Amino acid sequence: MTDINKLAAKALQKTFDLRASYADFRVVETRSQRLGYSDGKPEEVEESTDRGFGIRVIVDGAWGYCCSADLDEKEIIRVAQKAVEIAKASAVLKKTPVELAANGSYQESFISPHKIDPFTISLPEKLDFLSYIDELQGNNPGISGRDSFLDFRRTIKDFYNSEGTAIHQELIHSGLGLSVSAGAGRNRSTRSYPANEGAYECKGYELLDEFDFKVDIPIIAEQAVALLNAPTCPSKICDIVLDGSHMGLVIHESIGHPLELDRVFGSERNFSGASFAFPDNLDNLQYGSSIVNVTEDPTSPYGLGSFGFDDEGVKAHKVDLVKNGILVGYISSRETARKIGRTSSGSLIAEGWGNIPIVRMTNTNLQPGTLSFEELIGGIDDGLYLQTTSSWSIDDMRQNFQFGCEIGWLIEGGKLTTIVKNPSYGGNTIAFWNSCDGIGDISQWRIWGTPNCGKGQPGQNARTGQGAAPARFRQVKVGV
């Protein structure tokens, strides 16, 4: 029996002694390292380690959570008592007792697949890489600003609950990204690569080998310079094609968030907002056109939202959210799933040990279609192709959105022609997804990582994945 096993047993016994009807004990240790370069100069390198534990209980039918950085027996007893005290206070304002959907009891370990542990690569080697990227960025004399970063994280989680579950997990995340700017003052343009937040995956240092920086950096540098004198995106209604990385954002904001079942039930009404997708829409709402199929899948290889188990011990599995355009499922926890008579989608996640786990996207994947990129573009006579997210906003019910991209190209006669700057578009979630008539094939599909999805109070950052290929939408208002 390891020390953590013993501490878990103490914690759970204490909550049981204090009349908890359910309890879980979670220890999380996170090691992270971030390096940056900006305009030829290294930014401060920080390496951090953070460890602590949390105890979540149901007492008198209500939730309590307490956590601490001091992982020792005395503190665990204090925190267990405090969690129970907090739950009793919660019970002052309850309508019905908390009930959880059924879940199995697991004793398993999960280590995310990776080839090279990024923490085995020396700091000088990583700085050499960024210096090389910085040099490539600076080769174009029109570039006035350049930034790049590497970001690595190892998370070790141990989870135990009063139902007999004991899980150990180790997750490795790697991220990289860069941007170049041209111009100055009010006439300034920026291009980011591989996406606006970079590329993040549940993978090791091998992530760096997947990109051809030598070829791609000169292209985006050239685009940044070209944008300075490009015409502004026209204002009109036309057909559009969105690139894969931007589709990741669109899926995240207009499908993932509205289908988080805690939002649907109003848990975030005062802060992150609610949702239009009420449970009476289940199995009948035409969310998108018939080619739109979306899954919630933490088992997707290398997705930033991949894991073995969520933070209440539900084993990772795939759930259909939208099938042939119809809303068929939600992103849920044991508590929220129970309210609609289903089992959890395995999506209850906390940022570290210091936060209550809440319903989160894992990997929300728009399934690939059948069209090549040329076919997507070729099917438009007069339209716009938009690439790389630059701005996003959606209302608190997740219906009315406005998204912008770093660069656009006019589509004329089925071909990409003139570059336009500040391309943007807006619309209504349901109308927009029902106008989708083409999705790129598997060769263009990738799980794009979102490293900083904000939700909850106190604010929590989650890491989520969105599987996407480029997609085509008809008659959208652009240049908004």
Next chain:
Amino acid sequence: MSKILEIFERCLKKSKAEQTELVCEAEEFYLTRFADSVIHQNLGRKDHTIWCRAINGQKVGIASGNEVTEEAVDNLIKKANEISLCQRDNPLFPGLVKSPAAPEGRGFFKATAECSAEYRAGTIKEISDIAADKRLLVSGMYQTSRTELIVVNSKGTRQTGSATEAKISITAGDNDGRAGFAQAYSRDIGKIDFQGLAERAIGKARQEKEPIAIEPGEYSVILDPEAVADFLLFLGFLGFGGKSLSSKRSFMANKIGTQIMSDKISITEDPGNPEIGYIGFDFEGVPRRRVELVKNGIGMGVVNDSLYGSLNGTGSTGNALRPGNNFGPYPVAMVMEPGQKTTDQIIAESEKAIWITHFWYLNYLNPMNASVTGTTRDGTFLIENGKLAARVVDMRIAQSMLEAFNNVDDISSERRLVPKYGSLMYVPALKIRDFTFVSKE
């Protein structure tokens, strides 16, 4: 705090780096969330983060952790030193300095620090009961917390400070889409008028008028202080920090000393304001300074940490964020000067205006002219002939914040303290003409 200081003193002496800085931020944090008048999340947390910056020449390494033992701090220093020795020179890094002792803060209140979960739940129940009388439900959060900050460095800086926070926000509403929002913040929990707060949120949600949709276009608007703070926070990020000025990515670039907004507007970074009560020094141990950002509409200056203070030639204003951040300094205690009329007077004198409680999901459209998009939320109303004429369906805006602050017609005499993303803003309501709405929801 004294135990940590003692550990820091011993560890500093053992550091092999040319310069060493140690920072500890300790917190005891409680937050109760409620939705539809039920407490659904209830958190207690005790944590302490320690950062070490080790400097050799102009090479900087940072390591952080959350274990408070001498051995753990020694290891952090060793790690930061290793990182520093691998790092490249940062020719801009100005080095550490000895800062004078900061004035003692006035932001710590025992009653806030010792507030119990039971007390918070009891208050929420009282608010819920007030709402239930009006057939409304309430959602929101109620936070009480204490923070202690210690900064020491090998040049002789020794700073310690503590502060408390009590924060509550409420959305009152029903299933027909009516909603009203209100929030309150104080270092001293005893100063929060919970009943008044509940009545403000409920009052907005209770407006019985059916919502109407208004055509997109330009309208006069009356922004509640919370909506003003939404804009001001973005302006702070975009333009009032030393990094964006230095890199010329700010609307303040080449504009200091020129008119950038209405001459009615004056904004100051004022961490010592009695309403704000910040700990008196920043994460580099530099005492926080009062900084004029805008005076009578003229751009006056920005806030800086030691690095950007050195680059911009002003020295640090005491606005360093936590070690290792890449944002650069930005204001965290903005105060806007009040006007002469009450908000009620401004409303009564308005022939036609849209009254906005706050905004949601603002994001940049064009950082250089400070234009943003987002939607109104939780209480949007049409004012006609000085009276509330209708509830308005939430709308999307697309607006340059600088233009909006240039088009100010009136400023309220009352101000409210608004907390947002780690910043505090003490701001009035504003009446603004020619404000752009681009779509109705």
